[in-house]
Amino acid sequence: MDFIDQLRLLSSRIANTINLIQTEEATKNAMVMPFINILGYNPFDPLEVTPELTADVGTKKGEKVDYAILKDGKPILIFECKKAGGDLNIKHAGQLFRYFHVTETRFGVLTNGLVYRFFTDLEQPNKMDEKPFFEFNILDFKEKDVEELKKFAKSAFDVDNILNTANDLKYVRAVHQKINEFMTEPSDEFVKLVAADLIGTKRFTPALKEQFSTITKRAFDQLIGDKINERLKGAMTQSGSAPVQIVASKSEPISIDESASEKTEPQVITTPEELEGFYAVRAMLRDVVQPKRITMRDAQSYCAILLDNNNRKPLCRLRFNNVDKLKVGIFNTEKEEEIFSLENVDDLFSYADSLKNTLKSYD
Structure with a gap:
């Protein structure tokens, strides 16, 4: 091993x-x-x-x-x-x-x-x-x-x-x-440095400080979201799967397609929690099957984890739309979904044996 x-x-x-x-x-x-x-x-x-x-x-x-x-x-x-x-x-x-x-x-x-x-x-x-x-x-x-x-x-x-x-x-x-500190709670000095070229000769008032503190945090979120999207898009393209969008912030999407308002169907967004769950499932099953055979297909109400990207071979469904009440649906050998509550994404590892049993029923 x-x-x-x-x-x-x-x-x-x-x-x-x-x-x-x-x-x-x-x-x-x-x-x-x-x-x-x-x-x-x-x-x-x-x-x-x-x-x-x-x-x-x-x-x-x-x-x-x-x-x-x-x-x-x-x-x-x-x-x-x-x-x-x-x-x-x-x-x-x-x-x-x-x-x-x-x-x-x-x-x-x-x-x-x-x-x-x-x-x-x-x-x-x-x-x-x-x-x-x-x-x-x-x-x-x-x-x-x-x-x-x-x-x-x-x-x-x-x-x-x-x-x-x-x-x-x-x-x-x-x-x-230090960068993580700037991202989560940027100091006044850092915000002032960021805003210096943007406000010109204006005085850095408390109002401007508050405004640029919020802007700085959102800019960091957007940057991270963009970087994740770029890497995920490249990985999905290489594997032949459709790319998905990652949003860095749990509270609100930072990166939004400008044409989204023209679409009649709601946009499917893969969250960091869902992506973490997907890789956790891959890690649990890698000693049973090649990781590339475990695929993800996101939908509005859940994120499906499949074998061979086949809807007829579901392993589990990550029901993470409510980040405060994470749930996972595990499919048994009869393809019946049993839903369990999770305290956090790491709790998925508690169901490793169940996932392996489901996987073996397909192979």
Whole structure:
């Protein structure tokens, strides 16, 4: 099984059992140890993975980290674990900081079993940075995240190779967060900068600030919607499917066809939630069928997920028109639709077995 498929399998299992995991010890056993195993290290071999590794740190005796991955008897990667979903504030990583300082390891990981934050010493030698250079979310990862994670696998681990990209990763992540802040709640300085060339010599009054704050947020939404539409259109064209339109904002469409008012039929809009659901279904079924055979056909009342783009082979219907009350219709082997409520799109993973049974009934 490929590296990414192993991660997807673990992701699906965690999504189905996370409510049962209430303690730090359970988090280690059900989440962290399988993650370490996927990286290629045997968590049951103390010469390779040592739990509760102890070191004396100054006046503190018996300092421990939850796991240390060893190479030639020396730690190369250390883990500090919190319970599932626990706070990963850097203030809670005291042991990781101290142990990092007294060992030769260049990488520390702070995790709650769901999110893994990777640290190194880019700012001061032998002193762990306060900000991670890489973050991996087992329930929400992209292929580019997997490529970075692969560098920590036993078969590929190379300190220099990781450090060569760590600096860029750290600052790209920081810029990403800053841009996200501008998108969701642009600062007065940023809005003023955006508006400067547009208002000319006019005074930047509170009224103009409010007006351009709204315009800036809508412009970001439109830009994102356009970019998603471009990529999706290209993907649909290559696969021979009809392109669909993506709307970045849940509250109102930003990008509107100027000729839409002349059409008598309402426009079908594929939302980000529906697209996320579509790719979630593909991910769940990729170990059973080639992903390209799972297709999407949107309609006014629901978004149909089909096998081979065949209406006679429905897998499920994403009933996401009301984003506050998500529902999914799962087809059983008799082609009868059973509708279930979802708290969020990730809850789709709870129905992986049902989807696989439906799929197998067609193949």
